[in-house]
Amino acid sequence: MKLSSKLVKTTVSALALSAALSSASVFAAGQPGHLGKKQQTNSYSYRYIDVQLLGINDFHGQLDVTRNVGGRAAGRADYLAAYLKQRERENKNTLLVHAGDAVGASSPVSALLQDEPTIEFLNKLGFDVGTLGNHEFDEGVDEMLRLINGGTHPKTGYFRGADFPYVSANVIDKKTGKPILPPYVIKKVKGIPIGFIGVTLSDTPSIVIPSGVAGVAFTDEAEAINEAVKQLKRRGVRAIVVLAHNPGVSNKDGSNASGEIVDIAKTVDDEVDVIFAGHNHAYLNAEVDGKLLVQSYSYGTAFSDVDLTIDRRTKDVVAKKAEIVTTYQDSIKPDPKITKFIDKYEAKVSPIINQVIGTAKTTISTEQNASGESALGNLIADAQRTAMKTDFAFMNSGGIRANIEQGEVTWGELYNVQPFSNQLVKMTLTGEQIRKLLNQQWQSNQTRMLQISGLIYTWDASKPIGDKVVDIYLPNGAKLDPNAEYTVTANSFLADGGDNFTVFTEGKSREVGPVDLEALIHYIQQLPQPFDAQIEGRIQQLR
Ligand SMILES: [Zn+2]
Incomplete structure (x- = not known):
């Protein structure tokens, strides 16, 4: 979110180019054509704001794990961090989101410390909102809520929790009948409200040990989303993003989208603009029923970059596109702070691991x-x-x-x-x-x-x-x-x-x-x- 002057210099041409391109495409879609170029840019920046959403799913605490993607090394938290920070510098209106399974089935560097290092990593990157995957339930609801809200574990002591909210509209406390977490949050970008709704695979109880999901029920994802959309609309929110730990896949060109998330997209209110999917660790970048659906594989080997244009007058999304970016290690320098961070935790657990x-x-x-x-x-x-x-x-x-x-x-x-x-x-x-x-x-x-x-x-x-x-x-x-x-x-x-x-x-x-x-x-x-x-x-x- 911070824009250092040194970095502005290197990214300014790309920024100017992307602004010119997006203003051209927006104006082509029904704006008066007689305006001069300068006027267009001014009235464009007055009327529209460009918001960038960077998303990951199924990270699974892979802080120190490099994977092979098509013969090239990809992933590791310090490379992922470098990519996300690079993209953030291109648009200061950036929000970072995750669609569940950030923790669970993790690398030992995270798992041996109750996955606290992974939450700390997301904190360090300045994540803005996340939702629950099935793996967040691996050690039960209490431990999941401790990681989010902070608290003490006998193995690791006190942990302050996530610095960002988790949203979940369809995980219900059986005692109270209410969601265990807020169903949605509203983030304001330059005064424009954007609603983020979270849902988790309603099948979760069949794939997590029963003690993990004791005391909670999972309700229908689409119904839960629609209920949250209704509330958001009442509050004047028109730009709506769903973080859904539900599977989906498409071809690289966006054709042949399929999976549970496609059915959900077709069922939910058309006020929903973007859905971040997860769980099946696949590629998804497709438009279904007017909604943009993305998923970026898993384990930090890729992330989703969603660019939204929002009309300040209607507060609604008027243009959107996405790119799934692979975090190839040969194309960027790792973030040195995160490298140090990984080293610190590796040293802590190395006697056991090695x-x-x-x-x-x-x-x-x-x-x-x-x-x-x-x-x-x-x-x-x-x-x-x-x-x-x-x-x-x-x-x-x-x-x-x-x-x-x-x-x-x-x-x-x-x-x-x-x-x-x-x-x-x-x-x-x-x-x-x-x-x-x-x-x-x-x-x-x-x-x-x-x-x-x-x-x-x-x-x-x-x-x-x-x-x-x-x-x-x-x-x-x-x-x-x-x-x-x-x-x-x-x-x-x-x-x-x-x-x-x-x-x-x-x-x-x-x-x-x-x-x-x-x-x-x-x-x-x-x-x-x-x-x-x-x-x-x-x-x-x-x-
Ligand atoms: Zn999952």
């Missing part, structure tokens, strides 16, 4: 073969079955977040593989229930292959949903007995029916064990080194 747990003979990948089996899935399922001493173990593929690279494997690397800190749960299921469970992998809108240990099975793609599993074998070659009882390990997410694996909720004699990461570390430590894991044909597709 501990070497073992040595991988080859890279052990999460990539599944056509049957649905992955080498890393096998390793993790074996680790969990060993830790809980059960007949079988089942692991959700979505909970495996990175490969194990060849060579020395540190605690930090394994953390990035299993960042959710789910506890393992032992339970008893019958053979028939296990068959039903495996058939639940094929869901009406998605296939979710479980990674398995202690059994082998075959499946047939030509068979209908609910009946794809053919034969299930025990390690000794005998078939699974539908009437026998078997002990099973799953993580707490699955054990509570996560990813719609409802059979797990029927499990008897439940017993909670260590956190998944701990089980994986102990398992690797006792393997002969260097260790390895392979696809072994545990899952076999017949046709």
